[in-house]
Amino acid sequence: MSGLRAIRGEIVHFLGDPADLGADALAHFPDGLLIVRDGLVAELGPAADLLPRLPAGTTVDDYRGKLVLPGFIDTHIHYAQTDIVASYGEQVLAWLEKYTYPTERRFADPAHAAAVAEFFCDELLRNGTTTAMAFATVHPASVDALFAAARKRHMRMIAGKVLMDRNCPDFLRDPADGGDAESKALIERWHGRDRLLYAVTPRFAPTSTPAQMALAGRLFADHPGVYLQSHLAENEREVAWVARLYPEARSYLDVYERYGQLGARSVFAHCVWIDDTDRTRLAATGAAISFCPTSNLFLGSGLFDLDRAHAAGVRVGLGTDVGGGTSFSMLQTLNEAYKVQQLRGQRLPVERGFYLATRGGARSLYLDDRIGSFDTGREADLVVLDPAATPLLARRTAVATTLAERLFALMLLGDDRAVAATWVMGEPAWRRP
Incomplete structure (x- = not known):
């Protein structure tokens, strides 16, 4: 892994467990830029702030209209x-x-x-x-x-x-x-x-x-x-x-x-x-x-x-x-996790679900200092989700008014078709044709 590149899109990751931190657990950049150097996260912030600072010729992969989360x-x-x-x-x-x-x-x-x-x-x-x-x-x-x-x-x-x-x-x-x-x-x-x-x-x-x-x-x-x-x-x-x-x-x-x-x-x-x-x-x-x-x-x-x-x-x-x-599919796994909690008389807020699939999983493996988030220095593994991947998803997310609604639609209606791309250590590892 070498060089500098950037990923632009609607970027979401977690700073901690929403069950403990509430809304403060989620970091959301509606038009964000993730800068990767030598396979690791170098910087994350609003695209408007970071794009002008990129060296000339830096490759920018543009995923606007899609959600970018940790792998x-x-x-x-x-x-x-x-x-x-x-x-x-x-x-x-x-x-x-x-x-x-x-x-x-x-x-x-x-x-x-x-x-x-x-x-x-x-x-x-x-x-x-x-x-x-x-x-x-x-x-x-x-x-x-x-x-x-x-x-x-x-x-x-x-x-x-x-x-x-x-x-x-x-x-x-x-x-x-x-x-x-x-x-x-x-x-x-x-x-x-x-x-x-x-x-x-x-x-x-x-x-x-x-x-x-x-x-x-x-x-x-x-x-x-x-x-x-x-x-x-x-x-x-x-x-x-x-x-x-x-x-x-x-x-x-x-x-x-x-x-x-x-x-x-x-x-x-x-x-x-x-x-x-x-x-x-x-x-x-x-x-x-x-x-x-x-x-x-x-x-x-x-x-x-x-x-x-x-x-x-x-x-x-x-x-x-x-x-x-x-x-x-982790999306389908989250779908069933939500239903298990319903049958238990418990709730699984969508933010908590995606936390468990990313930073929470990393924490359970004692790897949250390396993966599971876009904190500086983390290994740049990420997934790009398309909220319009299927006709039903597109129709549902078109009327969604919040990030939580769009994530929940992906969690309940999404599967492998919603994955537009997967990156490993700052390089594309799979892209939907």
């Missing part, structure tokens, strides 16, 4: 499940047996892993997502393929090899010491390389023995800066299963804590069936929740309690959870 951040997704999105009719435990495990078996073939990884990264960019935290499979080559594809596109990617040594098919089971050794080798090969970060990845407590859980916790502790990702309390039957497997634990979360897996940079997807004690422990240890509304609805798992998580001080980001989730 979306997906805090939980399964790249290996790309091909089973929209598979009919199961809840989570049956979903694993019927769809997930047979699909993940194919990733023993490096060529297959590479082909899916290429499509997966392109699909993220097509939907405006520039950072993702992703599960691979038990196969080290699946991690290599994903990191290679993301690196080629200069994306920020957090990923790891799945750890499973029980309660799964033999063709996906590896011994605890073998999974540990392969994870160490992958950390050495990829963690901190360009924009890539490694996540220790026990699938969930039922598919790991106590020995493997202990090794995963040790990996997390022994490699400063790595992440840990897993699933937590997605489904009531799953919670009951964990209670039988780990009768000494107070709760499902307590299993992870007993094995040293809670802390800054540990992210647990779902957290539908947790209690206030669990929320307090998540907040106190600095662990984060990935709220996955489309998969929670599609798999019939339950309704996440966003208000109680916020009241407890837990970091929360959004996850599409493809393939249990039904769309790569």
Whole structure:
């Protein structure tokens, strides 16, 4: 990344959480200019003020009439499940047996892993997502393929090899010491390389023995800066299963804590069936929740309690959870998040929704000093949204009188068609033809 360029348009980003700061959380430039130098944000302000100061010959990409936001951040997704999105009719435990495990078996073939990884990264960019935290499979080559594809596109990617040594098919089971050794080798090969970060990845407590859980916790502790990702309390039957497997634990979360897996940079997807004690422990240890509304609805798992998580001080980001989730689009994920909150008797203001998809996601990953906003020095990842992308969007936004109305129309009516362009590190990574 090199040189100076500028992006002009209606620019929106967040200075903090609207749930805490109210209107002061949002920065809005109706005709703004974002100046990028060497892939980083150099300056942001009104175009009328900044254009005259640009050096002659500076490239200005003109997106007037469109909204420019920080690139979306997906805090939980399964790249290996790309091909089973929209598979009919199961809840989570049956979903694993019927769809997930047979699909993940194919990733023993490096060529297959590479082909899916290429499509997966392109699909993220097509939907405006520039950072993702992703599960691979038990196969080290699946991690290599994903990191290679993301690196080629200069994306920020957090990923790891799945750890499973029980309660799964033999063709996906590896011994605890073998999974540990392969994870160490992958950390050495990829963690901190360009924009890539490694996540220790026990699938969930039922598919790991106590020995493997202990090794995963040790990996997390022994490699400063790595992440840990897993699933937590997605489904009531799953919670009951964990209670039988780990009768000494107070709760499902307590299993992870007993094995040293809670802390800054540990992210647990779902957290539908947790209690206030669990929320307090998540907040106190600095662990984060990935709220996955489309998969929670599609798999019939339950309704996440966003208000109680916020009241407890837990970091929360959004996850599409493809393939249990039904769309790569963060706009569609926000659509479902809004409905989950309605069913909970809670509200999700549009500003809070877009905060969770950008700066909130970055904060949950401890990356808000690098991504998620247009603060000076941040990596210049951005998405350009077209409020007239479809006839219905165009008609609805034509009568909108406020920014909030236009954003809400995009959140409820938008999908990949509303993404006009996606930029990564100050360079166009995808443009709608």
